[in-house]
Amino acid sequence: MTERVVPPDARRRRRPTKQGVVLSEELIVETALRLIEEHGAEALSVRRLGRALGADPSSLYRYFRRTDDLMLAVADELIGRTLRAWRPTGDWRADLRDLGLSMHAGALAHPRAATLSAYRVTGRVHEIQAVETILGVLRDGGFPDAEAVRIYHTFVDQTLAFGALDSASVALPDQAREAEAEVWRTTYGRLPATTHPHVAATAPHLLESMRHSSYPAALDLLLEAAEARLAAVRGRTGG
Template sequence: MPDSTPAPARKRRARGHLTPDRIVEVAMGIIERDGSEALTFRRLGTELGADHTAVLRHFRNKDELMLALADRLMAEALSGITVSDDWRATLTELAQRIRLACRAHPHVALAVSGRTGRRESEFVGAEIVIGALLRAGLRGREAASCYRALVEVALSYSAMEATLLTLPPEALAGDREAWGREYLALPPDQYPNIAAVAPHLAEVDKEDQFEIALGLFLDAIELRAQRV
């Protein structure tokens, strides 16, 4: 039976099913399947079943859309977070949540982890981190500096892990085997410092380097707070 709905009403309904959240969701799917270069407004329009100009009503350009993707990634990290009086526990939980969000969406993380999102989720995350640093005893510029450094350490490490997750399995296996193969095979007279620790490199590769790096950073915050 033919649709008796007037044409203008049909067009309004077609446009109405597009929301920023829906566009971001589909954009994330495109990037995870085919990489960030595959994300275009025409591709989005096709996958959304709409004209690409309808997407442009919500996002003026690709950069604006990428910032929205960064916001979505941070929102996922923040979902359900527990903020306690224990500053160290709060920072540890948030850093681990950022890591997990990046691991869940590695291609998206590669595309947006270096951006300053300047949106709600980033502001909420900043409020949590800075609050924890203030509770640790840092103040003013010291707190601001450690906030920037902590976020960038967490995001940088998470982006590196995301890169590894996008590698072919054989390449990743070769990288891991190098610690117990190429490093051990180096001539000690040419690389005496490496030779001094080479037997341990494969062993420590099994440790969680993210937790070690984070622990070192939090220890440094404690030491800095004692000097304030």
């Protein structure tokens, strides 16, 4: 896609496409997300999207001026899917843990899209809602504003980074994933204590741990640190 400005009142297609569907931003984003998971980044082309939608590729400019705008919309939709399924309880630590795990699971459900979008700032409705929501959880939990922002930043970056890392692993061909898992067993699991005493001593735990993502453990460590900081703040202020 290239730069092209279409007046807002001309963006919605009023006639069905060749396949009998009426175009909308939501339908284009959903189709783009599906194509990304099937074909990778190259799926974000006007020609491929138009073919999948049964529409003239030029009609997509009614909704997105360029490919990057569509990628931002896809990234924002991933955020929206997590938020729509998440229900806060009022317990800041439990709520952040549940939200983080939900974000991570959402990334793994769409690994190629998550890998492409984890580092993007969309400035769109769902991202704005997420920023407001997470800051609200922290401020309502008693964190001063500066601490709330610090923990928000760390929480989001940690979650997105693990989402991208683990998504990249999930997106590997099965044979490559199995080969990497085998390295832990056949290489690290057999290192002798005479040359690698620490690996040898911890090998059973290492082999078990490396089979899974470390995100839940990292998230718990972050939340424990945040809780300790909140206790310290309350101790200083007498709250």
